[in-house]
Amino acid sequence: MSQTRKNLIVGQSGGPTAAINSSLYGVVKEGLRQKEKIAHVYGMVNGIEGFLNGTVLDFEEALPGEELEYLKTTPGAYLGSCRYKLPEDLEDAVYPKLFQKFEELEIGYFFYIGGNDSMDTVSKLSRYAKKVGSDIRVIGEPKTIDNDLVLTDHTPGFGSAAKYVATTVREIVLDANVYEKKSVTIIEIMGRHAGWLTAASVLARKSVGDNPLLIYLPETAFDEEAFLKKVEACFEKNLNVVVCVSEGIHDKDGVFICEYDNAVGTDTFGHKMLAGCGKYLENLVRNRLGVKARSVELNVSQRCSSSMMSKTDQKEAVSAGEFGVRLALKGETGKMVSYIRISNLPYAMKLGLEDVNEICNKEKTVPLSWITNEGSDIGEEFIFYALPLVQGQVEVPVGTDGLAKFVSRK
Amino acid sequence: MSQTRKNLIVGQSGGPTAAINSSLYGVVKEGLRQKEKIAHVYGMVNGIEGFLNGTVLDFEEALPGEELEYLKTTPGAYLGSCRYKLPEDLEDAVYPKLFQKFEELEIGYFFYIGGNDSMDTVSKLSRYAKKVGSDIRVIGEPKTIDNDLVLTDHTPGFGSAAKYVATTVREIVLDANVYEKKSVTIIEIMGRHAGWLTAASVLARKSVGDNPLLIYLPETAFDEEAFLKKVEACFEKNLNVVVCVSEGIHDKDGVFICEYDNAVGTDTFGHKMLAGCGKYLENLVRNRLGVKARSVELNVSQRCSSSMMSKTDQKEAVSAGEFGVRLALKGETGKMVSYIRISNLPYAMKLGLEDVNEICNKEKTVPLSWITNEGSDIGEEFIFYALPLVQGQVEVPVGTDGLAKFVSRK
Numbered sequence: 001m002s003q004t005r006k007n008l009i010v011g012q013s014g015g016p017t018a019a020i021n022s023s024l025y026g027v028v029k030e031g032l033r034q035k036e037k038i039a040h041v042y043g044m045v046n047g048i049e050g051f052l053n054g055t056v057l058d059f060e061e062a063l064p065g066e067e068l069e070y071l072k073t074t075p076g077a078y079l080g081s082c083r084y085k086l087p088e089d090l091e092d093a094v095y096p097k098l099f100q101k102f103e104e105l106e107i108g109y110f111f112y113i114g115g116n117d118s119m120d121t122v123s124k125l126s127r128y129a130k131k132v133g134s135d136i137r138v139i140g141e142p143k144t145i146d147n148d149l150v151l152t153d154h155t156p157g158f159g160s161a162a163k164y165v166a167t168t169v170r171e172i173v174l175d176a177n178v179y180e181k182k183s184v185t186i187i188e189i190m191g192r193h194a195g196w197l198t199a200a201s202v203l204a205r206k207s208v209g210d211n212p213l214l215i216y217l218p219e220t221a222f223d224e225e226a227f228l229k230k231v232e233a234c235f236e237k238n239l240n241v242v243v244c245v246s247e248g249i250h251d252k253d254g255v256f257i258c259e260y261d262n263a264v265g266t267d268t269f270g271h272k273m274l275a276g277c278g279k280y281l282e283n284l285v286r287n288r289l290g291v292k293a294r295s296v297e298l299n300v301s302q303r304c305s306s307s308m309m310s311k312t313d314q315k316e317a318v319s320a321g322e323f324g325v326r327l328a329l330k331g332e333t334g335k336m337v338s339y340i341r342i343s344n345l346p347y348a349m350k351l352g353l354e355d356v357n358e359i360c361n362k363e364k365t366v367p368l369s370w371i372t373n374e375g376s377d378i379g380e381e382f383i384f385y386a387l388p389l390v391q392g393q394v395e396v397p398v399g400t401d402g403l404a405k406f407v408s409r410k
Numbered sequence: 411m412s413q414t415r416k417n418l419i420v421g422q423s424g425g426p427t428a429a430i431n432s433s434l435y436g437v438v439k440e441g442l443r444q445k446e447k448i449a450h451v452y453g454m455v456n457g458i459e460g461f462l463n464g465t466v467l468d469f470e471e472a473l474p475g476e477e478l479e480y481l482k483t484t485p486g487a488y489l490g491s492c493r494y495k496l497p498e499d500l501e502d503a504v505y506p507k508l509f510q511k512f513e514e515l516e517i518g519y520f521f522y523i524g525g526n527d528s529m530d531t532v533s534k535l536s537r538y539a540k541k542v543g544s545d546i547r548v549i550g551e552p553k554t555i556d557n558d559l560v561l562t563d564h565t566p567g568f569g570s571a572a573k574y575v576a577t578t579v580r581e582i583v584l585d586a587n588v589y590e591k592k593s594v595t596i597i598e599i600m601g602r603h604a605g606w607l608t609a610a611s612v613l614a615r616k617s618v619g620d621n622p623l624l625i626y627l628p629e630t631a632f633d634e635e636a637f638l639k640k641v642e643a644c645f646e647k648n649l650n651v652v653v654c655v656s657e658g659i660h661d662k663d664g665v666f667i668c669e670y671d672n673a674v675g676t677d678t679f680g681h682k683m684l685a686g687c688g689k690y691l692e693n694l695v696r697n698r699l700g701v702k703a704r705s706v707e708l709n710v711s712q713r714c715s716s717s718m719m720s721k722t723d724q725k726e727a728v729s730a731g732e733f734g735v736r737l738a739l740k741g742e743t744g745k746m747v748s749y750i751r752i753s754n755l756p757y758a759m760k761l762g763l764e765d766v767n768e769i770c771n772k773e774k775t776v777p778l779s780w781i782t783n784e785g786s787d788i789g790e791e792f793i794f795y796a797l798p799l800v801q802g803q804v805e806v807p808v809g810t811d812g813l814a815k816f817v818s819r820k
Contacts (some may be wrong), residue, residue: 175426298674305578390813391812402797
């Protein structure tokens with residue numbers, strides 16, 4: 001064994017996804033493989049915030065042997081997460097404090113799995129390392145169901161979330177079709193600023209003219225009157241109309257539909273009670289069109305459903321984790337692992353590295369040219385883009401109770 | 411071929427489930443097998459209401475060959491449904507109208523798949539048949555995620571819905587655990603009067619003391635102040651508290667929590683906007699306890715998720731369908747197919763027939779002795795009862811798009 005063996009530490013940050021633990025698995029697995037260069041693979045509990053409080057685990061103790069395998073099918077963030085932004089000022093006292101802790105733990109490789117806020121952490125730590133001449137290598141592993149990171153074809157977590165949305169919408173369409181009575185079902189899907197996940201509802205459509213008949217993203221302005229006209233037009237050919245909307249749809253003045261005054265009540269304490277835009281539109285449709293209406297908020301299952309994991313997403317997330325470790329060992333730092341699409345048919349992808357400073361705090365939205373029908377539908381470009389990402393079923397191991405077996409920290 | 415060959419007709423009624431098409435598959439498959447006694451297997455589209463309007467399909471044309479197999483993994487009601495109650499008065503003109511249609515179609519066997527309202531239809535049709543001396547045999551096939559039918563150990567559809575609830579709650583618990591900050595997650599589960607499905611959330615618990623920490627059914631009265639005290643007590647040992655509630659929880663005066671005045675807003679039209687009890691409790695917890703709170707309504711996926719189907723539920727539903735046909739051919743009528751549990755370890759069940767008049771318009775609720783901790787938890791009796799029903803994974807066939815392939819009427 002050489003004297004230069006260092007330790008690796010990895011953390012998770014931001015909202016969890018179905019694949020964030022697959023990325024973690026990739027980092028840990030490759031870290032453990034590289035015995036000649038890496039002595040210990042540590043995890044920081046609750047991200048950089050938890051690390052500052054001193055909570056660290058050793059993966060060989062926490063998930064020995066086969067236990068580690070369960071990470072790949074466990075949703076949520078195994079290590080816990082945080083929403084902590086490092087100070088802009090690299091002179092802040094938190095940096096030397098962090099780097100002293102790194103030194104105490106003999107950290108040579110720092111991995112952070114997260115979205116654009118987390119890449120901000122990667123950027124700052126790598127810049128600070130350069131500033132003080134530390135040789136710690138800092139690598140970001142992308143993660144977000146929102147698919148809104150720039151400089152990568154897509155993000156780990158998006159394929160599984162998209163598969164959940166596509167399949168669940170397809171099921172809800174079946175559910176909506178059972179009665180022979182005019183009805184509107186509004187499905188509210190996650191995505192405040194970027195509509196990628198809502199766009200995935202188009203994959204639920206089995207053929208042209210099939211539900212969901214209308215799809216609205218936050219990339220374009222939402223107009224109530226135009227929407228009601230579209231719904232009425234749908235009724236000419238369909239009894240049951242299913243509409244998918246992003247939680248973040250807003251009008252031309254930028255006001256979120258879920259914030260429209262009439263959509264909320266007031267509780268005993270005089271506090272506003274926010275209903276989602278789905279609930280608002282349900283009421284709008286019922287009142288204005290006089291038809292049966294209901295709304296369904298897909299909610300957190302979009303990011304934590306194990307049964308709807310995409311095999312493609314899972315495999316890519318693992319590879320991205322492994323790749324990051326190998327490249328860090330080659331000396332890379334201040335980079336985020338990225339996905340580069342080589343071809344669409346057959347689908348082929350390779351991994352790359354991008355300057356994390358070009359990624360953090362930026363947001364990639366759905367191209368306007370992919371949004372059709374005056375902002376009420378999604379074009380074929382998106383289908384070609386997204387369909388490869390939802391392919392493949394993952395078998396979730398079951399425990400002695402016959403239900404999905406997940407791992408969690410002791 | 412004998413002159414006595416008659417036709418079979420089957421319909422679906424009430425809310426759909428993940429297994430209602432498995433029951434349908436069983437009836438159709440067995441009907442098609444009995445070529446010597448049954449000439450055609452028809453389906454009534456949109457239940458008895460649609461049948462009155464003359465919409466009937468022939469299964470050999472609608473789902474030829476292998477197409478029929480997809481029924482078993484297709485959620486929703488393939489034949490469509492209705493919520494139509496036949497008149498109490500058997501002298502009503504609708505009865506001779508119906509029976510004339512049966513005669514025109516040479517129907518000898520009438521099958522209706524549904525809950526207690528649908529069993530009311532079976533009861534009335536069988537009583538009318540007896541009254542007019544018709545030899546049509548009328549059989550009910552149970553169906554409901556609510557599990558509230560009497561004289562049967564459980565109902566087709568419940569096992570799959572229970573599995574969805576147990577697995578999804580387990581996933582949401584992981585999602586709730588990621589931040590190191592006090593939080594309450596309220597999960598609202600279907601069930602207006604019977605809490606069977608909400609009780610299934612106890613299966614999500616991996617060990618004693620694990621989330622969901624509190625479970626409330628509509629079988630007992632809900633008290634806000636006692637609830638808030640329980641939540642506070644949970645915080646002594648847990649940072650993240652997950653609470654599962656039936657949509658139908660109510661106070662000691664029978665007022666539904668979701669109808670508490672403060673839980674609703676008013677829309678532009680002055681109409682009440684109902685938020686669920688989950689939303690109400692979320693706000694209550696946030697305001698009274700000053701902690702982070704969110705609510706998740708599991709919504710229609712509880713009854714239409716194909717990926718969470720229980721193999722046990724699916725197999726039993728198919729068997730119940732087949733069994734009903736064989737017994738109708740033996741002369742049975744005015745009966746509902748029932749499940750009789752023979753043993754729990756190992757789980758064994760046999761099929762029976764019960765007088766439908768003893769079943770319709772009744773409701774089976776969770777025994778009060780199975781509800782523990784002053785109405786805030788579920789005892790082991792329920793776990794022993796429910797665990798066998800959620801066992802086994804079902805592989806859902808995928809189509810050319812790589813997503814779940816379902817069948818629907820042309």
